[in-house]
Amino acid sequence: MDQFKNIGVIGRMGSAKVVESLRELKRYLISNDYHVIIEEETATMLPGHSLQVASKKLLGEICDLVIVVGGDGSLLGAARELAKSKIPLLGVNRGRLGFLTDIGPAELEEKLGKVLAGDYIEETRFLLDGFVERNGQPLGFGTALNDVVLHPGKSTRMIGFDLFIDGHFVYSQRSDGLIVATPTGSTAYSLSAGGPIMHPKLDAIALVPMFPHTLSSRPIVVDGKSEIKLVVGETNETYPQISFDGQMNISCAPGDIIRITKKPFKIRLIHPTDHNFYATCRDKLGWASEITAG
Structure with a gap:
């Protein structure tokens, strides 16, 4: 039995790039027989989607995993809403920084496939x-x-x-x-x-x-x-x-x-297995990636 059978999807409003990733995500999940539940505001960006629609609160009650498409701000909002539900969150980065949303749009299917197959890192963060x-x-x-x-x-x-x-x-x-x-x-x-x-x-x-x-x-x-x-x-x-x-x-x-x-409640974050905090700092903060020869 799949660990993540019922998958909730939340997207940042007002972004064509987010809509693009939402369509790809929907296509991939449905073709692999996952039950997709889309958050009610996000659903307005995908007219004719034919998916189950739910509030953020309900997503926390019925989903095994929630995927957030946007930037870190989108994941922050989902985390505040869903902390009590203890549902794991996975971020797809269509924003700028991406300390929390660490799957890029170009690697969506590859990395998501590994996560859904059970190949991932989980960590908790407190609020x-x-x-x-x-x-x-x-x-x-x-x-x-x-x-x-x-x-x-x-x-x-x-x-x-x-x-x-x-x-x-x-x-x-x-x-x-x-x-x-x-x-x-x-x-x-x-x-x-x-x-x-x-x-x-x-x-x-x-x-x-x-x-x-x-x-x-x-x-x-x-x-x-x-x-x-x-x-x-x-x-x-x-x-x-x-x-x-x-x-x-x-x-x-x-x-x-x-x-x-x-x-009292922590959030659960899911990352691909190649996730590394220091590598993210190097990438996002512009730290030197190697010692240059003198």
Whole structure:
């Protein structure tokens, strides 16, 4: 019996390249007798597809595998929606970077065939949950695979906030904000702010200040089980925002408390067997591939 008999498909909207790969994917899966369920928004890009259609939530309940066609952002969105279902995700890259979506369009059938035959690597990645409180009452909640970010929104003013880790006061800071990143997110926004690259297997969280007022403010890496608490300074003249993977924003007021912890559910990522984190870094970050002779 096939391990992945019922296969869900999610595609990034508004891309001709994604539609091209979706058609190829549909043709390949159906010709190999897989049951294909297409996500409801994605289905609108394939008129006359004659496939079963389902919401993202339902995909998590009825599929053995979900294939995401797009870029890393598409996979991030699917991961946040499907984390509770524990369904493995496989990414086909039709975006730009592709740290998570590592099957290229030219090798789709070859690499997908190997994965479906059981020849693959599986890894888990943890997500972060963020809770915003105002006067002791819950104000908002979000989930991120990459990062939870406190930022000034459209304002150009610095934000004042206090940082606590596991109940211990760490510092008060004035800066453009703070990036709280997972190892997955360490090669995303956090990297551009000077944060460390963390191997995906690490159980750790990076706290990366954004343009801090003092040069002594440096990124801190803490245990993945830590509770991060941010208290927005009472004297702030601006109302900063908290964002989750750059998508969802919650407006905060002076005195609000943001609590960030590891989500209890992890996502499962499927990779071809030739997947290698350091090779991906070389490819995507432009690292030298060999020592040049002197």
